[in-house]
Amino acid sequence: MNWLDEVKWDAEGLIPAIAQEVGSNDVLMFAFMNRDSLARTAELGEAVYWSRSRRRLWRKGEESGNVQKVREVRLDCDNDVVLLKVEQTGGGPGEATVACHTGRRSCFYQVLRDGHWQVVDPVLKDPERIYR
């Protein structure tokens, strides 16, 4: 049986995917994958997601250069969530490694404190420089 057939895709043919950084174990981002994107991720060794808004495959870093090298692909107990262990790369030598389009390391930079979402992580790279 093909390993892709063991994945329980949802009604739209998608599966949630969590990207976690190798080493720090920080959760960097969350996105969806369809069958093609998971197959491509395994083939390339680089994260390829499915963009629900643009309705197309989206190789992480295709515009920003912030490619995610995939070191391990894990599946949960219900076969319906994927966890990628990734090495997040930057846009070039000496560049900060950012996974978030806001220029932060991780997309999860807002923390609930005293009934408000507070931004707690710094912008490491100007988004205008990421998407130039």
Place this chain on the structure above:
Amino acid sequence: MNWLDEVKWDAEGLIPAIAQEVGSNDVLMFAFMNRDSLARTAELGEAVYWSRSRRRLWRKGEESGNVQKVREVRLDCDNDVVLLKVEQTGGGPGEATVACHTGRRSCFYQVLRDGHWQVVDPVLKDPERIYR
């Protein structure tokens, strides 16, 4: 503005939630939350999810005793994914701390190797002892 109003709930009123262990930073599990479950999680300081199959609130550990103490709630850049930093508790003194209903620490115990999903993490607690 209420912090719950800033969350972008999906068409079914849900948001994906990732539970990550404080300290190890291991990703333990993934589930969904609705507005009530996120509000209850913040009030109680314990993870309360929405069970899509049972269509009801599900306080993690209500049957197993494996409660998740929530130390931090984070939100991503699109306001549509939640990350919980949790302290996973066991069923009692000396009990292994397991988040997964299979008796493993984490739900992500299957790794893709050579075109197959391989189980790589041990069962720490017999599921029959978890749900007795």
